Amino acid sequence: xxxxxxxxxxxxxxxxxxxxxxxxxxxxxxxxxxxxxxxxxxxxxxxxxxxxxxxxxxxxxxxxxxxxxxxxxxxxxxxxxxxxxxxxxxxxxxxxxxxxxxxxxxxxxxxxxxxxxxxxxxxxxxxxxxxxxxxxxxxxxxxxxxxxxxxxxxxxxxxxxxxxxxxxxxxxxxxxxxxxxxxxxxxxxxxxxxxxxxxxxxxxxxxxxxxxxxxxxxxxxxxxxxxxxxxxxxxxxxxxxxxxxxxxxxxxxxxxxxxxxxxxxxxxxxxxxxxxxxxxxxxxxxxxxxxxxxxxxxxxxxxxxxxxxxxxxxxxxxxxxxxxx
Ligand SMILES: [Zn+2]
Numbered sequence: 001x002x003x004x005x006x007x008x009x010x011x012x013x014x015x016x017x018x019x020x021x022x023x024x025x026x027x028x029x030x031x032x033x034x035x036x037x038x039x040x041x042x043x044x045x046x047x048x049x050x051x052x053x054x055x056x057x058x059x060x061x062x063x064x065x066x067x068x069x070x071x072x073x074x075x076x077x078x079x080x081x082x083x084x085x086x087x088x089x090x091x092x093x094x095x096x097x098x099x100x101x102x103x104x105x106x107x108x109x110x111x112x113x114x115x116x117x118x119x120x121x122x123x124x125x126x127x128x129x130x131x132x133x134x135x136x137x138x139x140x141x142x143x144x145x146x147x148x149x150x151x152x153x154x155x156x157x158x159x160x161x162x163x164x165x166x167x168x169x170x171x172x173x174x175x176x177x178x179x180x181x182x183x184x185x186x187x188x189x190x191x192x193x194x195x196x197x198x199x200x201x202x203x204x205x206x207x208x209x210x211x212x213x214x215x216x217x218x219x220x221x222x223x224x225x226x227x228x229x230x231x232x233x234x235x236x237x238x239x240x241x242x243x244x245x246x247x248x249x250x251x252x253x254x255x256x257x258x259x260x261x262x263x264x265x266x267x268x269x270x271x272x273x274x275x276x277x278x279x280x281x282x283x284x285x286x287x288x289x290x291x292x293x294x295x296x297x298x299x300x301x302x303x304x305x306x307x308x309x310x311x312x313x314x315x316x317x318x319x320x321x322x323x324x325x
Contacts, residue, residue: 026268027211027307029065029187032056037245040078041106042068044124045192045221045253050104054245056186063224064246065188065215067200068124082106126221126253127193130322132175133167139179142205149177149203152212159310160318162220173198175219180204187211192221192253210264210307217265220318223252225259225266226280234259234286235269238279247279253321260313261286261304262293268305 032054039052040060053060053074059067060074068074136149153164167174173195180186180202187207190200199219203212226235227250241247260266261282269278282290282304293311294302301308310318 026208026271026303026305027187027214028206028208029211029214029271031064032061032245034244034246038071038075040074041081042074042077042124043081044251045126047251049251051250052243052245052248061188062191062245062248062250063227065186066191066218066223067188067202068191069194124191124221125193125195126321126325127199128325130161130325131163131165132199132220133171134164134175134177135167136177137179139181140177140203141179145203145205145207148207148209148212151209152216155213155309156216156220159315161322162318164216175199175201178202180207187215189215189218191218191223208307213310214264214307217314217318221253221321222265222314222318223250225261225263228252228259230259232283234261234283234289235280236283238277241279258313259289260293260311261290262297262306262311263314264307264310265314266305268303271305 033056034054036055037052038055038060039050041048041050043049044051051062053062053068055061055071058070058072060069060071061067069077134153136146140146140149156162157164164175173193175198178200180188181204185204185206187203189202190197193199201212201215201219203215207215227248229249229251231237231249237247242249269280290304293313296312297306298308
């Protein structure tokens with residue numbers, strides 16, 4: 001018995017290593033605490049939406065790892081949007097009994113005036129060109145993390161029409177890979193392109209290789225696949241999911257023809273579930289969906305929430321939205 005224990009101790013590190021090598025890689029993107037959340041009217045990719053976000057530090061974060069702007073900016077825009085909307089649209093058809101919160105009222109008015117555009121509203125945007133200059137900030141000193149960034153960049157550049165290229169000295173509005181230590185050691189990205197600052201991905205050495213790949217997707221303007229409005233056909237979620245900044249459905253730029261359970265932008269059913277209880281189960285249509293796409297993934301990566309590579313639908317989607325840019 002004693003010899004067996006010695007042998008076990010001797011080989012334990014190798015057993016752990018072997019297990020890690022066969023585990024599919026999942027993301028370890030951030031999950032927002034939900035005790036400080038806000039409901040606002042925003043314009044994402046020229047579509048009006050009421051969404052919930054979590055205030056994390058100074059930032060307004062949706063989906064756990066997508067920054068929409070600073071909390072102050074988003075609150076200011078929200079107020080401007082509401083005042084513009086409620087001031088300019090004829091409300092005579094509504095009685096006080098129809099009005100709930102100001103936000104719900106605004107949304108109802110929007111639905112009745114689909115061509116309304118508020119000139120003051122800043123819309124989250126795609127990058128102006130598929131050629132995107134990037135900088136790895138000097139704050140990132142960890143060689144392994146630098147390697148993960150380069151591997152992720154190579155993946156996007158090889159598999160899609162996106163060209164992430166080192167920025168020239170002094171070039172403005174670039175994608176910055178920034179050390180996230182000051183923001184609580186998260187793996188997160190500003191969603192899409194901001195005309196005032198370009199884009200930013202905030203990562204740290206604990207971010208997995210797959211998380212860096214995933215965050216570049218957000219920086220290009222891709223939302224989470226599991227936040228699509230049609231998700232319930234494919235994943236049955238726990239009841240809390242719809243009202244949560246982390247799990248809500250939310251509109252996106254363009255649209256994929258088919259829900260994609262193989263996407264690098266989909267979470268696993270345990271990811272982001274703080275209590276480690278699965279937050280969704282695949283429906284019958286979901287199982288069929290996954291079975292039809294998983295063969296395209298490398299062996300060992302055939303899991304919902306994989307972070308090994310881009311799925312064929314990820315590639316088709318990004319190529320479609322950036323084709324003419
Ligand atoms: Zn994400």
